[in-house]
Amino acid sequence: MIDFWLATGLLLLVALSFLLIPVLRGRRAQSEEDRTALNVALYQERLTELQGQQEQGLLSSAQLDAGRAEAARELLADTEGADVQRTSRLGKPLPLLAALLVPLLALGLYLHYGASDKVELSREFAQPPTSVEEMTSRLERAVKAQPDSAESMYFLARTYMSQDRPVDAAQMFERAVGLAGRQPELLGQWAQALYFAADKKFTPQVQALTSEALKSDPSEVTSLGLLGIAAFESERYQQAVDYWKRLLAVLPADDPSRPALEGGIARASERLVASGGKLAEAPVVAQQAAAAAVGDSDNKVAALLKVRVDLAAALKDSVKPGDSVFIFARATSGPPMPLAVKRLTVADLPAEVELADADAMMPQLKLSNFPEVQLVARVSRAGQPTTGEWVGRSQPLASSTTAQQALTIDSPDH
Template identity: 50%
Template structure:
């Protein structure tokens, strides 16, 4: 931005020189005219003196004539008679007034119609952002200055979702759809953001959005995944199985999300088998009394986490503020797989996340290879409205016995 103002100042200086040149040139011409007038006055005085000497008899006629010729030659040498005198004087005030008004008017017009903010934004975009917050700030500046930028709105929505800000993400996806139309993948991501922003509550609006998306693309991944989650939480296990089975058909078996979806399907099938209707059907088909069910096995999987808080955050947070420690899959559903709730007074603390802490019964923490760990502090008790958080770290969840440190020291 400094370079821009330097160039602007140089152009302004050039404009001022063009305006002030007549004034400067006029002063030079005036000095030359004054010198010419003095030379003429001296010439006339010299001629008068020669004539007086001739009248007194001191000079002959030839001497007077020769004196006149000598005086004429001297006058011609000292006077530029080839340039006509200026007959029109525009004055010095007008160029000076214009020289003062040009920079003032130019600056005012540029501040009103110029694009200094866009220039500054363009220069900042040339540099790689150092933090997620800096990237979000640049995207927010881009959509504010260039509201028709589809890419900026879309990536802003994705970034908001990755930072657990679904309400803002829903707005960004809505603006993207307004610009490019109701494409199925965008409808699915919009519905997903609205679902989490609404506290995981299903609404007719969400159903309508997913119906529209799947009518255009029956294999739209985000829509199928969200349908399965909503159906599972509503204990419609067969609907969840159907949605996730359809989704798994379009995934590469090597994709980390594929195994997560398969785990969800198996969990839904197990839950379906335990429903009263399924139990009644099983009892009717058996000729003998059912055997007592075997006790469910409990996984001994533990993901160890050490949670600390910086002194700066500790001074601002209350001892009763809620601390959330959660794990999310590296890829796949953006919602946490497992979480634990503490208070600021409990910190520092060493905890273990297990399959029993799962927020999504269809996805076991032990079944996910790589997860993102993060801790946050919320004064309202709402994880989506946290004021401080730790850096999100990516770990290999299969490495048991390793303690993973999280330090809450960043303001959201």
């Protein structure tokens, strides 16, 4: 920011010069006026002296006329080149006052309406963070600078959860839900944050959020896992087994959390039997949901979207070769975060990329899990996928589309 403030100060000096030059010129004109008045006074004094000498008989009429002529010549010589226009003193305080108030007013307006925080944040995001704390600080300022960005709030909430800050995470998830809508995935993660914020107590609000999430999506993984944990902690082992089996049925075969989940099911089953209970088969509803999920998983074809990305000719002089380009797909009706992302630079364009389930940011948020998506390509000098300078968007299309899509970056990113 140092170079920014130096440039600002230079511009202020230029502006002040336009205000102060007339004042300085006025002072010079005033000094010229004062000198002229002094010469006139001396001329009049010389005439009076000559008149007195003539009355005393020391000068003849001819000598008196010659003396007057000589005094007049001296007066003309002294006043030659002087500016005869007089500048009014009433206007001088106004430029001085403006010279002081204009910079102060401009600074106040800039700090209130300007974007110095966004400029500094963009510079920071251009460099990789050196620690989790630095990334958290950047995301916090990104949320402050972009209060209508559900994506920024979502990523900040996830970061808070990784730092064991569930109270802060719950607040961010709540704000993200308010902007992006009551999507099942967001409701489930909001409920999870509230559960840990309440010291692992299953409050009525947590119950309401998980119920709403599962009503919209019976396979919502965070809610299923949370309900299983809550049931296990309260020694409702049968329910814990039922929820975790439903979750296990919808997870991909290569999901890294499957071994831990299977171990949890085994421990819950052992404790149920040890307490004198009998492990029951999964309820009919759960069986149907699990069977449907397994069937969908078996029959579902992994999504693969082929996209050719180019930059509009009119924008080629407005970007730099090193500017980041993010190509991603997001659900048209679903969570605000991208489902699959690829990163290039402007120098790579035009380029052909593929977005697939393997590019998913989260296992449960795969392209094939959403019937309709939108493709987005964004140029970001700051290296931020959530905001940039230029963007191109496609019309909604089926996630099962196999034909190559053309995407042109041609619009300002608002």
